[in-house]
Amino acid sequence: MLSSLKIRYRLALLVVGALLLMLATAGYGLTILRGSILEDKRIETREIVDLAYSIAEHYGKEAESGKLTQDEAKERAQVEIAALRYGGGNYFSQYDTTYRMVRHPFKPELNGKDQSQLKDSTGKRIVYELVEAAKRGQGEFVEYLWPRGADKTPLPKLATARLYAPWGLVVTSGIYIDDVDTQFLRAAGVIGIGIACGILLLVTLSWFIAMSIAKPLTQLSDGMHQAAASGDLSRAIDVGSGAEIGAIARAFNALQQKFGEIIRDISSSSQQVLAASEQLTNSIQRIEQSSTRQSDAAASTASTIEEVSQSIASTTNSLQQLTGIAGSSQQLTLEGRSVVAQASGEMSRIAQSISGTAQAVDQLGEESLRISDIVAVIREIADQTNLLALNAAIEAARAGESGRGFAVVADEVRKLAERTAQSTGQITCMIGSIQSRTEQAVKEIGLVSSMALNGV
Incomplete structure (x- = not known):
């Protein structure tokens, strides 16, 4: 079937195939990129939770050494952890192993209250899942829906937790997935501009290459037909210096x-x-x-x-x-x-x-x-x-x-x-x-x- 097509159309099919392959590769690469960004955020969140855990661990050692009493050590640790911020407003929540709020950074009225029945819009028990994940100690993540600030629209959020066993203190924190999407879209925009430039360059080069092939072939074909029609065998065909x-x-x-x-x-x-x-x-x-x-x-x-x-x-x-x-x-x-x-x-x-x-x-x-x-x-x-x-x-x-x-x-x-x-x-x-x-x-x-x- 392809043998019946003109060369310019075959080259056009080749260019279209290359463009489709480029777009498919770009789509696959963007999927990998989003997964990579999300994984980086997971690692970053886990490291930040480890940082908060290290604060509790530090004051726990202070209490063991006798420099501070247990209550003083817990208080200082809870205050410092509650004051931590990262990523433009992300914070830490602290619970005990019975799902009670130990210290909330900006809602003190929740301190001491049972949060085991706190659910998102899908019915998932958020605090319960986080505390249980901390007890297992495998660095698991819990995904749920939660509003951002004054906006009441639930957004996907990814959180992890770690248990400081001597005090029964569970430190949790999470990130909104739309932050990942925002970062992904910025990267995708840059990649898209590069792909668009590449497509434009490919189409331009393909057009010049197609013309450099099709035009001499057309001249050669026309010359042959003219020679056959007129019977003039003295007329030479000149198509340039193409190889x-x-x-x-x-x-x-x-x-x-x-x-x-x-x-x-x-x-x-x-x-x-x-x-x-x-x-x-x-x-x-x-x-x-x-x-x-x-x-x-x-x-x-x-x-x-x-x-x-x-x-x-x-x-x-x-x-x-x-x-x-x-x-x-x-x-x-x-x-x-x-x-x-x-x-x-x-x-x-x-x-x-x-x-x-x-x-x-x-x-x-x-x-x-x-x-x-x-x-x-x-x-x-x-x-x-x-x-x-x-x-x-x-x-x-x-x-x-x-x-x-x-x-x-x-x-x-x-x-x-x-x-x-x-x-x-x-x-x-x-x-x-x-x-x-x-x-x-x-x-x-x-x-x-x-x-x-x-x-x-």
Whole structure:
């Protein structure tokens, strides 16, 4: 499916995929970041509770050493712990193991009261859960809902507690989770700005990269289509100095130049075939004229021979008459000599006519030999043209789709060469027949010429 899409769309899909991956990674990273911030707050709260615990532990040691009484030590410890503040208003509450408030930092009316049934909006017993967690001593956290200051809207809060066993004092403190969210949103804002800048940079670079690929490819495609449509193989495609696309353009230009050379060779061969065909046509016309002259000469010879035959018949009759009346008259003898002299003259003319006919037939034989040479040249040109057409078809097959038009031209040239070869074969057969008949005519006319000369 992707192979049918244009390269710019494939690059766009790649960029979209990269953006989605970047956003997914950013989302996962932000989730990890929030968890990390929350864990840091947990550690910070636990350390602060440990600090308050260390105050109670310090005064407990003071009481054990006798420097302070137990009551004095407890009072000082409770006062110092109640005065502690951190994180913009977070404080410490102190309970005993029976869930009674020991000292509240700003609500003294709660001191000494049972808080075991203190619940949040979900029904969770807050003090009970904290004291029980302190008794277990594993540093557990209790999550509940509690209003912030004058605002009556319950907000998620996370608290932990630690028990100072010698006094049964439970020190607790917690943080609002929306403080974590505020810190997280600040960090997420900074990260979001960075991601937005990265996306903008990625889109910009991707656009420039896509244009640097798509534009030369479009120029290359347009150049190929124009070359195929116009048939102009002299127009080179220039797509700049790009590495791969430039190499493709240079290879196409080289292929186009090679096709041009092949077509020029085919055109030259076609011109040679045309010239040879015209020469062959002229030779055939000369043969036709020579044949006409030969026919006329033969007709003249036949007429002369007929006249000679008539003269001989007349002479024979005269001789018969002379034989019958031999010696009867000197006048008849003179007439016989005159007739014989006339017959001798007619035989001389016959010999001359036959000699001219023999020369015409010899010339016809020579013309036939020259035609044979021309036919051989045409056959050689046809073979060369067929070879060039075959080379052009091979180059077109290597070029693939862009060489299909050249393949059609090469196939037509090859068919023309084959028809030329067939025609030259037929002409060769015809000329061979003409040469054979010409030789026979030469022999017969030579025999007649010899007989005529002998008759003179």
